[in-house]
Amino acid sequence: MSAGHSVETAQLPSDFIDAMRSMVGSSNFKQGSAVDTVDHGVTAGNLGAAAIVFPESSEQIAAIVKCANAHGVSIVTHGGRTGLVGGALSQPGQIIVSTARLNRIVQFSAVERVAVVEAGVTLQALQEAIVDHGLEPGIDLPSRGSATIGGMVSTNAGGISAFRYGVMRHRVLGLEAVLPDGSIYSDLTRVVKNAAGYDLKHLFIGAEGTLGIVTRVAVKLEPSPTSVATALFGLPSVEAALEATRLALAAQYGHLRAAEAIWHSFFKLTSEEHAWSASDYKADCPVNLLLSLGGADEEQLQHELGRLYEMLAGTYEDISAVLASSQAQQSQLWRLREDTDLIYRRHAAAPSFDVSVPLSEIDAYVHRCMSELRELDPSLDPYLFGHIADGNLHIVLNAASSDLSMEQSASVERIIYRDIAKIGGSFSAEHGIGSKRIHSLKMTSDPVKLALMQKIKGQLDGMKTFNPGKVTG
Amino acid sequence: MSAGHSVETAQLPSDFIDAMRSMVGSSNFKQGSAVDTVDHGVTAGNLGAAAIVFPESSEQIAAIVKCANAHGVSIVTHGGRTGLVGGALSQPGQIIVSTARLNRIVQFSAVERVAVVEAGVTLQALQEAIVDHGLEPGIDLPSRGSATIGGMVSTNAGGISAFRYGVMRHRVLGLEAVLPDGSIYSDLTRVVKNAAGYDLKHLFIGAEGTLGIVTRVAVKLEPSPTSVATALFGLPSVEAALEATRLALAAQYGHLRAAEAIWHSFFKLTSEEHAWSASDYKADCPVNLLLSLGGADEEQLQHELGRLYEMLAGTYEDISAVLASSQAQQSQLWRLREDTDLIYRRHAAAPSFDVSVPLSEIDAYVHRCMSELRELDPSLDPYLFGHIADGNLHIVLNAASSDLSMEQSASVERIIYRDIAKIGGSFSAEHGIGSKRIHSLKMTSDPVKLALMQKIKGQLDGMKTFNPGKVTG
The missing domain is CATH 3.30.70.2190 (Alpha-Beta Plaits)
Structure with missing residues (x-):
């Protein structure tokens, strides 16, 4: 693997590499075999670029973006690498911008019930910083130890309390992000009521790093029960x-x-x-x-x-x-x-789905899917569990991905995603689109919405510097 | 007034007027003196266009928009006309699109705790439709009898429960809107978890009708206490x-x-x-x-x-x-x-301000403002009240607007808005920008955000068909 990295990294221009080193210091730029010490997270493909820069500030990220634009290098931003849909995959010739060193809690007030954190702060670090004040972030995930606030914002994370406190989008009061042109969008308000013009921070929330690099977030906190x-x-x-x-x-x-x-x-x-x-x-x-x-x-x-x-x-x-x-x-x-790992230990890379279904439709939806899946293959008896108060269901097949033909996989997906938009649900509840779900997004979404997504992407990032090949394709 | 209207309406092309009449029926198009029977709401200037069309469906609105584009006529959309910052002002030569006939509750499920309503449904009508099911919309305003859900979405309304249930933006699960090109953006999901691509409905929420005409909304409901x-x-x-x-x-x-x-x-x-x-x-x-x-x-x-x-x-x-x-x-x-009307009965058109201040900053902010206002004019002792759990303060001067010179008014505004962004607040908490606050928006906002607002407006509505002169100027 490391030999491969060295060869692949050669695709980054050497003056770009020199510029990265001089910006962040040699120890904060890794390439080739040095990347092997970095945890690749859910999939080794995340580190495919084999070149990572670890900036320590929004200003450094802005400088990196400008430099990348000047050299025609595209950027994949990494948080905790816990995403499940390939949003963090990278390729030779790209540079990974890691938010790992943006790990400071910048401001916290128990009176305000607000914390301003840098993007690389993990959910658990935030939880631990506020727990003694009787507060919690209003969102929780099993991957709390790795998942970063910046990553959770970029993927609009969900979790078990969404029915009550909303998803990550609803926890964000303010946000700072570096744009594809290297400018810094700064809207670090710490208040919930803000009707001062278009609320464009929502463009960056859930955009999986394709429109901006989230650098700081003002998070609304909630009192935790005793x-x-x-x-x-x-x-x-x-x-x-x-x-x-x-x-x-x-x-x-x-x-x-x-x-x-x-x-x-x-x-x-x-x-x-x-x-x-x-x-x-x-x-x-x-x-x-x-x-x-x-x-x-x-x-x-x-x-x-x-x-x-x-x-x-x-x-x-x-x-x-x-x-x-x-x-x-x-x-x-x-x-x-x-303990969902149990499934994957029995069925390697079992195909999994993450849908939202309006509550009054769950029963009919589950019956239809299960019956059609059994029709497809009588041995299919999927594992089904989820957040029933918000209709977010996780469906994992009781089959290894290698057990299914391409055709069967496509049929399974058709069964699970069919009519999901029509009944008011979503084919991707909390995992996002990344690289894996682009086809399904196109299949299930309003064409007017899809066209508008492309327009927005084109306008903010016409050069496709940020996470190319993800979300909008 | 009616004579004036007739003259002014002459500026609308006659074939455009004919097209409107044939689209919606003669009784649903009003111009000239016929407009005088319509309640102008907060200010007579709202009906300045003296030409109103009352469509009954999203499709009719889409057709109206296409026709307006073809004739170079711009559109001001009206809900309940309760806005306080001139977002609904209209001028001769424009056409007002009223959502008054879009007044159906399309779908409601007590199990889902979701209602899908047309834009012209008033807050009170929604409240009354769900109260017997032990539910409430999670947002309430004194103007509930006039304010429409579409208007509340377009202005991102606030109210007294925002600290708990968020602002209108957080109540919207799904939304349908007619875009400036006459296409219909349709995302009527009824689930809170939706990570299926960019969540572009947030572009239309709080845009005050400058980017889209909101036609339907899926509203999240909350259990009401007994x-x-x-x-x-x-x-x-x-x-x-x-x-x-x-x-x-x-x-x-x-x-x-x-x-x-x-x-x-x-x-x-x-x-x-x-x-x-x-x-x-x-x-x-x-x-x-x-x-x-x-x-x-x-x-x-x-x-x-x-x-x-x-x-x-x-x-x-x-x-x-x-x-x-x-x-x-x-x-x-x-x-x-x-009973805030009391103020305006004593002080005609008393200048009022609607700011958000992070809770830990309220005390210092209030002290600074009050002391500087007294310095400016010892007789100033503003009325101050607000939603302290979310930091939204309303400040109303104890002076008629005519008591203040232009210079004094500008000084008052400078005092109240100074540093408000810097301390993490917002100069416009829940009233929006409309036409009155554009100057203040430009004065207090991040230039990168302002530039991005202009870009988005330019891309979605390059011809400035929707509510020109509002929000982005």
Whole structure:
């Protein structure tokens, strides 16, 4: 690999490399085999460029961009490299701009409930900096240790609290970004109400580094509850899970923090692997629902979960539940939802999908997909789980990607994405487009929107300096 | 006025007028004196064009736009005409497109907590359609009876719940808009998680009709509490008001619905006018804070307000409070905050300002402004009130606009807007730019942002068909 890198890196002009070194210092520019010490994240292809620069400021990034333009070199910006759709892939002849050294929390005020951070600050670093003030960022992801705030902004990250606090776009009060011409867009307001002209920061949020390099972000924070209670409900239907969610949203005590649905096949996988069981819990029910309430008093939260259960039991038969009575038990319940690695260990690179479906459409959508997939191949029994309060479903095939022919893969995608825009959903809920989903974006989106995306890209980055080949193709 | 209209309308080409009539029917096109029956809203200048078309569908609007382009006629779109910064002003030779007939609630699902509405639906009509399902739009304004959802989207409306549910931008899940070329941008997703390419709906939100005509909106709804309790706290300082807000946000029972600060001079005005007083309430305190908590049980909410008061009393001296013990008393307290008309009855067209200030900067900002205004003219003692949980302050001068020289007016504006961007605030929190605030936008904004706004406007609407002379000038 390192030999390959050396050859490939030769494609970067030597005076460009010299300029990078003099801008950031030799130790902050890596190429060839030196890149092998860098964690490539989800896929080795992320480091395909084999040339990385580690700037320490927005001004350095602006200078790098101008220099790259002058040399016709294109830029792929990297945060934590946790993206799942190839948004960070790079190629020989490109330069990777890493935000790793932009890792300062610039400003934090508990009174304001706002933190201004540099793009390379990880979600976990932000969480740890504010936890003692009783605050949280209002967004959380399993990849918190690697995922950076800049990356989360660029991909408009989602997570489990989106039904309550919105997605990353809704957490951003202000933003600074370097534009493709090397100018710095600076709108670091720390207020939620801002009607001062077009709010163009939204162009950079979710654009996956194709329109700007996000360098600083003012993040809105939320008070975190002092107690959390969690229960797992075994339910007969999606309808029952939605009704449970509705009741939990209208909780008389505390507030809903998470409503995660786990359909049977995935529940079977994780519960068996972790040898989880609970007396009276009907582990073979169609839908399992993990509910967490947050509030001041744990006992009252648990009581409220019990009350919700009684209300549900008045409407639905065949339900069961288990209430976590300790932090350890809560973690055990969460593992049943979050240990998705299990799937990939059994089915290498199992094709996975990340869709948003309006809540009233989930039941019909799931039935249609499952039945059509079984028709395609009777052995298909996908793992299904997701954030039911916002309709974000994750569907992972119980098959290695190599088990499927090109044709079968295309059929699977057609089944899962068909009509998703028509019913008011989204074929890409929180993973983005990157390089993998461009075809699907074109297949499912309004042509007027697609044309406007191209226009905007053309206007801001006519030379295609930023992350070429991603999102807009 | 009507004679003037007739003359002015002559500037619209007669074949354009014929085309309008044949598109929408004669009764849905008004010109000249017929326009006088239309409510002009905040200012008569809104109807300056004296020609209004009332389409009933997005397709009709698209056809109108194409026809206007062909005839070189520019368009001013009207919702409820409640805007305060001249965004709806129109001139002879222009055509007003009213969304009044786009008044259908297209889709509503209590399970989804989403409503899809046409642009001309008023906030109040939406509220009334969903209230029996225990839902609310998560945004509320005093002008709810006139303000339309389309107008609220176009101006990115704010209101009292923004600290909790965001501004209008954060309530919009999906949107349909007619573009300046007459094409229809259609993205009526009903889900919060959508990472399917650039989220260009945000271009149209807050653009005040200069980039698109919003025709349909998918609005996120929130569960409304069954009970609300309200108290008024008399406090010694901004710091105490912020601490009270922080405690209320972390309420052990219920959740904060509103935190409205009323500084002394405005409180004096409204409390004297309405002959409001309460025993033991120190009406001469510097800051009055109206707190509303929502939840399941009114008695427990009142108890929680009492607990907050006790906690505050442990930290601050000279505080007092009154707890509303009935709906009527709650309304009386709210009137002390909301009867802003009183100001304008005393001081005709009193200059008013609508700024966002980061919470930790409010105290210093208010002190600086008040002291500099007094220096400018010792008789100035502005009315000050606002949404303290999000830093949105309204400042209204205790002077008629005619009392001030041009020079004085400019000085006042300089004092109030100076450094507002630098401290992370916004000179226009929720009222927008319209035609009145263009100069201030240019004075306070990042030049890179301003240049990008012009580029975007130029690209989407190079012919300046949509609301020319507004926002981007």
